[in-house]
Amino acid sequence: MKIGEMAAMAGMTTKALRFYEERGLLPAPTRSPNGYRDYPPEVLNRLDFIRRGRNAGLTLAQIGEILDVRDAGQAPCHHVEELLADQLAELDRQIADLRELRTNVAALHEGAAAADPNACDAGDICRYL
Amino acid sequence: MKIGEMAAMAGMTTKALRFYEERGLLPAPTRSPNGYRDYPPEVLNRLDFIRRGRNAGLTLAQIGEILDVRDAGQAPCHHVEELLADQLAELDRQIADLRELRTNVAALHEGAAAADPNACDAGDICRYL
DNA sequence: ATGGACCTTCACCTGCGGGGGAAGGTCAAG
DNA sequence: CTTGACCTTCCCCCGCAGGTGAAGGTCCAT
DSSP states (O other): OOHHHHHHHHTOOHHHHHHHHHTTSSOOOEEOTTSOEEOOTTHHHHHHHHHHHHHTTOOHHHHHHHHHHHHTTSOTHHHHHHHHHHHHHHHHHHHHHHHHHHHHHHHHHHHHHTOOGGGOOGGGSOTTO | OOHHHHHHHHTOOHHHHHHHHHTTSSOOOEEOTTSOEEOOTTHHHHHHHHHHHHHTTOOHHHHHHHHHHHHTTSOTHHHHHHHHHHHHHHHHHHHHHHHHHHHHHHHHHHHHHTOOGGGOOGGGSOTTO
């Protein structure tokens, strides 16, 4: 299967496939006599997996780790479980950070909404921020 | 004041100050006879303002807009209020996105925690993701 | 034989906010 | 006089996941 067909089936671009190959997430496919990449059909499973990983917010490096384990002939379940736990912790951290920021911005906005332009000192640029 | 002194007072690096100047957030200062940047003290207020803006999650471009208004001789209160409102909406959007992602990842993690490696099909890479 | 759709590699661009380090000028103290 | 701490400009680098475009080869149909 040529790269364009494979990309279409996976719902990705040809650029992305070459990028995954460069990053080691896709094995270098055999080439047709004309030099075109010639993918075996099962690569589609791999691309679907990469997409599922992306959808879970995993980085390509993390997805690559899982693929490496699988390629080494082992079931990556344990590693996947760990990565998902890490990802949950990371998401909780990010959400907490954003919520804290939101609280601060909301307080600033409260002040700014009742702003009196005449009370502003040009030297401070803006007293509501 | 030399760039290093100003940077130290503002709690920033000299690199950052030159970067802000390049981005138009800081006016090009006069130069001492030796070519060194020579800042007037009031630039410190401007740097403090930039930091307050960054702390509120504003981009340098947004902060630059506010500074432009102030430099045009107007009180930027209204513009600041708008930007803070935008920022609140953006934060709410990001938080909602992360929470949705967290829900999905948590569901995957639930499954993976009870994973049975023998039930995995190598073709799918990992059935828990 | 010619057009268009596909493929190849290569190198650079995006957003965001700077950081790293080279190569050289300047200044004060010892 | 030399050492070390500053300063200058310059260009490249990071993460992240690709996207963009150039220059050229290939394949299929008309």
